[in-house]
Amino acid sequence: MEKLVKILLVILFSSVKFALGPSYVYLNENYQFTFLQTNVYTIIGGMLGVVFFMYFSEWLIALYRRAKKRFRKYFRKGQGVFSRPVADVDGVMEIRYDYVDAEKKKRIFTRRSRRIVRLSRKFSLIWMAALTPILFSIPLGMFVITRLEHNHKKILLYMLISVSCWSLVLTSIFELSHVRNIPEMINNAPLIK
Numbered sequence: 001m002e003k004l005v006k007i008l009l010v011i012l013f014s015s016v017k018f019a020l021g022p023s024y025v026y027l028n029e030n031y032q033f034t035f036l037q038t039n040v041y042t043i044i045g046g047m048l049g050v051v052f053f054m055y056f057s058e059w060l061i062a063l064y065r066r067a068k069k070r071f072r073k074y075f076r077k078g079q080g081v082f083s084r085p086v087a088d089v090d091g092v093m094e095i096r097y098d099y100v101d102a103e104k105k106k107r108i109f110t111r112r113s114r115r116i117v118r119l120s121r122k123f124s125l126i127w128m129a130a131l132t133p134i135l136f137s138i139p140l141g142m143f144v145i146t147r148l149e150h151n152h153k154k155i156l157l158y159m160l161i162s163v164s165c166w167s168l169v170l171t172s173i174f175e176l177s178h179v180r181n182i183p184e185m186i187n188n189a190p191l192i193k
Contacts, residue, residue: 006031007041014045015052018133018166021045026174038171039164046133046163047156053142054155061146125149129158133166 010033014021021042025031033041125148132141149155 006033010038010041011045011048014042015049015138017137018042018046018049018163019170022167022170022174026171035171035175039167042167042171043160043164046138046167047160049138050142050156050159050163053139054146054152057139057143057146060143125154125158129155129162132159133163134170 010021010025010031013024022038025033025038025041125145128141128145128148132138132145136144145155145159
């Protein structure tokens with residue numbers, strides 16, 4: 001029972017903040033997982049987090065869109081501006097403001113700007129998938145990724161590759177440094193001696 005709780009904790013940490021999964025295993029003396037077990041549990045946890053937050057963030061986006069549609073007047077983008085004052089001077093002076101729409105600036109698309117847009121659309125998913133497990137948290141990364149890409153199979157494939165690679169890298173670093181707890185890490189650090 002105690003081992004099951006330890007496994008579930010590693011999976012939970014990996015599903016929310018991926019870098020904590022392997023760190024928690026290697027920096028806690030109570031865990032005696034092998035290299036393979038650590039990788040399997042962190043990959044399972046990371047992918048469970050990806051699937052959960054992929055659908056949860058889509059649900060939040062759909063909820064926002066419904067609220068925006070329902071309360072359209074509060075989400076208005078183009079507010080328009082007033083014209084200059086118009087004075088009617090036949091008798092009593094009356095000041096009137098006419099409401100006019102704001103002029104929108106015409107966008108200019110150059111060859112360079114088109115290329116930048118094309119490259120950002122092509123590679124933004126790859127970069128976000130690569131950086132999400134280690135730099136961002138999985139919930140935040142999945143919120144951004146679901147805004148960039150709507151193909152779930154593509155998201156799952158890129159995130160599986162990213163989560164697997166980062167799991168191997170993190171567990172390899174801990175395994176190669178032969179550090180099993182924090183005091184040992186502090187004593188072996190080259191800058192502290």
